[in-house]
Amino acid sequence: MDLDAYVAEHRGEWRRLEMLSRRRKPTAAEADELVLLYQRVATHLSVVRSRTPDPALVAELSRLVLTARATITGAAPVDWRRVPRFLAYDLPLSLYRARRWWYGTTICFVLAAVAVGLWVDSDPGVAESFGMSAADIERLVEFEFEAYYSEHTAPSFGLMVWTNNAWIAAQCLASGVLLVPVAWFLWQNALNVGLVGGLMVGHGRADVFFGLIAPHGLLELTGIFVAAGVGLRIGWAWVVPGPVLTRGQSLAAAMRQGMHAALGLVGVFAVAGVLEAFVTPSFLPLLVKDAIGVLVWGAFLAYVLVLGRRAERSDLVLDTALPTRP
Incomplete structure (x- = not known):
């Protein structure tokens, strides 16, 4: 032709x-x-x-x-009637069904960060092996760690934090099918938290470290753990599909629920960004800021565990009520 x-x-x-x-x-x-x-x-x-x-x-x-x-x-109209169902059923169900995975990522992260922190605290030469001089350590402990939360205007800082967290979560979700990259992302973040935490605690600034981390960090890190757990669950659904579904069907089902989790994490990181931009650098007492962080974190966990359990029970009831094939 x-x-x-x-x-x-x-x-x-x-x-x-x-x-x-x-x-x-x-x-x-x-x-x-x-x-x-x-x-x-x-x-x-x-x-x-x-x-x-x-x-x-x-x-x-x-x-x-x-x-x-x-x-x-034509563009499909937005069905706003789906929003209440998504918030009360789809989202908590997807997070609840992946709970064992993000429980596991939480435990592994905390253990790794604590181990790195103790290592840094017990051996002053460890930080230097990561390329930090004595002057760098002093600036970090005495000024830079605390100043980080107030060096930008609150709105721009909140947007920057939200973007960074969303990017980390997106990497965990997207690479979950390969399993190994998720572990690498978690290790990199645990290493950073452990390194900074070990330096702050070792120089007598534990109150500042935990006081500034807790208001936003509890929710923020939990969001990262959830993203990592959901990503790993997607990968495991492909590795071990179970006795009923094929690998493709199992992966597709896990990815559908993973999309629900991804949409929900957008809101989770938005709330964490607001806390980090407006509460963490505020002039409120550390105990008050930490209390706000704990309350918001507890509300998120209650939302997932209570509504998620209820959604799973209703889903099981629906499955048993459906007629079976002869």
């Missing part, structure tokens, strides 16, 4: 389809023409792919077909 001749013959139809696809409110005649041209260009795309798969032309025609399809079908 002569590609240049084929393009010259049908270029007018492609341009017309592109123009109609941009119309927000086409007339009845234009809508009929749009559907007809969409079918024709889809056929043209199929012909080009099978006979002369020119990458640029295939990309152009694919874009035209997708744009036209979106114009024909």
Whole structure:
């Protein structure tokens, strides 16, 4: 097939389809023409792919077909009636079913961070092996750790924190199917927390360290643990699918619930960002700030465990109520 001749013959139809696809409110005649041209260009795309798969032309025609399809079908309206069900059922159920995984990631993280902290506290040379000089350590302990929470304006700092946490969680969720990268992300964060914590405690600044970490860190770190746990659960669903589902079916089911968890973590990290930007650097007493952090963290755990358990029980009741095949 002569590609240049084929393009010259049908270029007018492609341009017309592109123009109609941009119309927000086409007339009845234009809508009929749009559907007809969409079918024709889809056929043209199929012909080009099978006979002369020119990458640029295939990309152009694919874009035209997708744009036209979106114009024909229209954007699906947002069903706000789903939001209460998502918050009261889908989200807590997905987090609750992955609870054993994020319990495990929490225990491993805490043990690793404590071990690193004790190591740094007992041996002053450990921090230097990580490239920190004595001057660096002194600046961190006396000034930089505390100043970190107030060196930016609260709104921009909160957005920066939210973005960073969301990025870490996204990596855990996306790489969960491979299992090993999640462990690496957790180790890197545990190493940082243990290193800084060991230095602060070793220099008599434990009250400052825990006082500034607790208001936001309890919820923030729990969100990271949840993301890691959900990611690992997705990976394990592929490794051990169980006796009923295939590997693909098991992975797809775990990923669907993982998407619910990902949406919920957006809100969790938003709350943690607000706490870190507005509560942690505030002039409130440390005990008050820590109490706020504990209350918010406890509310999140209660939300997951209470509503999640209820959702799982209702799900089991529904399964047993369904008729079985003969």
